Amino acid sequence: MLHVESLTASIGGTPILNGLDLDIGSGEIHAIMGPNGSGKSTFAHALAGRDGYEIGGTVTLDGVDLLDLEPEARAAAGVFVGFQYPVEIPGVNNMYFLRTALNSVRRARGETEIGARDFLAVAQDAMDLVEMKQDFLHRAVNAGFSGGEKKRNEILQMAVMEPRLAVLDETDSGLDIDALRIVASGVNALRGPERSMIVITHYQRLLDYIKPDFVHVLVDGRIVESGDHTLALHLEDHGYADFVNHDLDDTPERPLSGAAR
Amino acid sequence: MSETLREIKELTDASYEYGFSTDLDTDIAPPGLTEDTVRLISAKKDEPEWLLAWRLKAFEAWKSMDEPDWAKLEIQPIDYQSLSYWAAPTQKPVLDSMDDVDPDIRDMFDKLGIPLHEQKMLSNVAVDAIVDSVSVTTTFKKTLAAAGVIFCSFSEAVQDHPDLVREHLGSVVPVRDNFFAALNSAVFSDGSFCYIPAGVRCPMELSTYFRINSQNTGQFERTLIIAEDDSHVSYLEGCTAPQRDENQLHAAVVELVAKDRSEIKYSTVQNWYPGDENGVGGIYNFVTKRGRAHTEAKISWTQVETGSAITWKYPSVILQGDRSVGEFYSVALSSKRQQADTGTKMIHIGADTTSSIISKGISAGHGQNTYRGLVKVLRSAKNARNYTQCDSLLLGSECGAHTIPYIEVKNPSAQVEHEASTSTVGEDQLYYCRQRGMTEEDAMSMIVNGFCREVFDELPMEFAVEAQRLLSVSLEGSVG
Numbered sequence: 001m002l003h004v005e006s007l008t009a010s011i012g013g014t015p016i017l018n019g020l021d022l023d024i025g026s027g028e029i030h031a032i033m034g035p036n037g038s039g040k041s042t043f044a045h046a047l048a049g050r051d052g053y054e055i056g057g058t059v060t061l062d063g064v065d066l067l068d069l070e071p072e073a074r075a076a077a078g079v080f081v082g083f084q085y086p087v088e089i090p091g092v093n094n095m096y097f098l099r100t101a102l103n104s105v106r107r108a109r110g111e112t113e114i115g116a117r118d119f120l121a122v123a124q125d126a127m128d129l130v131e132m133k134q135d136f137l138h139r140a141v142n143a144g145f146s147g148g149e150k151k152r153n154e155i156l157q158m159a160v161m162e163p164r165l166a167v168l169d170e171t172d173s174g175l176d177i178d179a180l181r182i183v184a185s186g187v188n189a190l191r192g193p194e195r196s197m198i199v200i201t202h203y204q205r206l207l208d209y210i211k212p213d214f215v216h217v218l219v220d221g222r223i224v225e226s227g228d229h230t231l232a233l234h235l236e237d238h239g240y241a242d243f244v245n246h247d248l249d250d251t252p253e254r255p256l257s258g259a260a261r
Numbered sequence: 262m263s264e265t266l267r268e269i270k271e272l273t274d275a276s277y278e279y280g281f282s283t284d285l286d287t288d289i290a291p292p293g294l295t296e297d298t299v300r301l302i303s304a305k306k307d308e309p310e311w312l313l314a315w316r317l318k319a320f321e322a323w324k325s326m327d328e329p330d331w332a333k334l335e336i337q338p339i340d341y342q343s344l345s346y347w348a349a350p351t352q353k354p355v356l357d358s359m360d361d362v363d364p365d366i367r368d369m370f371d372k373l374g375i376p377l378h379e380q381k382m383l384s385n386v387a388v389d390a391i392v393d394s395v396s397v398t399t400t401f402k403k404t405l406a407a408a409g410v411i412f413c414s415f416s417e418a419v420q421d422h423p424d425l426v427r428e429h430l431g432s433v434v435p436v437r438d439n440f441f442a443a444l445n446s447a448v449f450s451d452g453s454f455c456y457i458p459a460g461v462r463c464p465m466e467l468s469t470y471f472r473i474n475s476q477n478t479g480q481f482e483r484t485l486i487i488a489e490d491d492s493h494v495s496y497l498e499g500c501t502a503p504q505r506d507e508n509q510l511h512a513a514v515v516e517l518v519a520k521d522r523s524e525i526k527y528s529t530v531q532n533w534y535p536g537d538e539n540g541v542g543g544i545y546n547f548v549t550k551r552g553r554a555h556t557e558a559k560i561s562w563t564q565v566e567t568g569s570a571i572t573w574k575y576p577s578v579i580l581q582g583d584r585s586v587g588e589f590y591s592v593a594l595s596s597k598r599q600q601a602d603t604g605t606k607m608i609h610i611g612a613d614t615t616s617s618i619i620s621k622g623i624s625a626g627h628g629q630n631t632y633r634g635l636v637k638v639l640r641s642a643k644n645a646r647n648y649t650q651c652d653s654l655l656l657g658s659e660c661g662a663h664t665i666p667y668i669e670v671k672n673p674s675a676q677v678e679h680e681a682s683t684s685t686v687g688e689d690q691l692y693y694c695r696q697r698g699m700t701e702e703d704a705m706s707m708i709v710n711g712f713c714r715e716v717f718d719e720l721p722m723e724f725a726v727e728a729q730r731l732l733s734v735s736l737e738g739s740v741g
Contacts, residue, residue: 048692048696049695049696050692051688051692052688070695071692071695071696072695072696072698072699072700072701074696075695075696075697075698076698079696080696081696083693083696086693087687087689087690087693089690089693089694089707089708089711090711090712090714091710091711091712091713091714091715092707092708092710092711092714097694097697097707100699100703100707101694101697101698101699102698104697104698104699104700104703105698108698140711140714141711157697161697161698
């Protein structure tokens, strides 16, 4: 379903991804683990089409070449990224944002737009999934949300958008154990034969809740090892030392900046 | 980054959709401003002697005054002798019904989305339509009269309700108040008049729609709203002008009188022609707006300023009565080469008076946006309170935002708060929205509208929708 071949990404001439290969079948969950600066978030942004990177290689989703598409067209093609640092959009009602997002991709796909009343039912189901209260819909997007609320909001958006490919970038970071459980059970409920997921994480902990079909180790912008979930357990015990044969490259990943923090 | 800047530029170089002009038969006075001009205007309007005397006093004052130069504005010199001070569509002066309105004028307002046929009107909004200097029609007069509300053109008020006009004209903005107010007082040609009797809640929104049509004319309207004790009125004004290469001067005066326990809510959506991206043409919008709030009265100004080449405007409240309340909610957008120096003055005189100020400035293109506000607490204003919040949003790197608050407190029991912020529409916000499927244009519009939310929430429903649309149009360009 997703085919990534020789993907490279650099910022201002500094290479971050150095020939990443990955194939994901329909319905599969792939975990990507790796040390700081290995290019995990950059991979998510490269899939989503963020500006500012020089990109090479091939990425296709169901045979469609994603790299030629604007970010919004990729969203319409079914790509969803759950961000590590979801941005705040003051004054924009969460429900309005969600409905605009859903209708934007529906329009792009030539589907009819969904009305306010029908949308409320969709949103209600999604809210139940992440155990959100009603007032959540009427607050501004992520504004004043706690870290846990922001991550739950990402999963809520994913539930509404029903993506073909969900990329969850460190969805577990900053979550306490209860929030982690809620987020993970939300993700699990959204598993399905037509939906694939890439779960990016530092820690094995998340994978106790979300069982991946495959685990990949990303080092220096390349996948250096792949296996089943036992690979994650190995990493938990031994760290990344086995896979890093020189000093860690300290190239920082590029978090969403500004209003996010 | 440069890609984003280019896109923002395209987004903000929108075209002006009200730029058409209508070919109306117009009665225009020759250019120039002398005492004779003032007399001509007064005579055209068949005014009583006291009003002519008042105008002449203002004209004398104006001659000795200078243009204000303290604003952060670059203004091309204005040749007051090259302007025409009287322009009126020639048609029957007295209108008995909407059918008497010149079809060309009706078409013009239809084109602007302001139908003058009462049956086609937005529900529950009465409109006074003003073209160039003259009121052409007022709708729903009968409904309003049944409630005792007077809503008519200023000229009619002078004829039909001279005592009310004489008592209140210049009572809030004296003729010598400032250069542009003095000029307006001398040469004002028409405007709206509104009177709400004691205890009456005006049964519908009142609205004035201003349209500049003629070339090389100044527009000088005068609006006077009087709310008697325990009354309530909500008043809206909208403005557009044709696209022309010359700058046109608009110097209006609005006076509000809010008697004890009354409330006046005054909303403006100003969309005069802003000029092109090189700064050619556009309206000079130099306006004096002020209200006097008596005991426990409340005056609330809400303005959405998206048009004009230059905006110089400080809707103010004199909080004279004890426990009176003043509010100012503003969105000002400066795009292309537009300049705005706008804000408010809250003058606390009575005890326990409160004021709040929410200002949202948006700068794009080469726009310059200044918030300038005065909070003045006099010695008599025991326990006065003010809260001020000024937020600026920058779109692109060639625009500017400035915040200049003045606070003068003479009574130590006062509490005055001021908060200010400046932000940009982040690439990360746009990216977030686009990842959720929205086009860049939709995302920009959503983010900017979100920024203005607190102010839009103060507008009546129809105007809020209009304001959002206007903002989107002002920001939209060749993208999408």
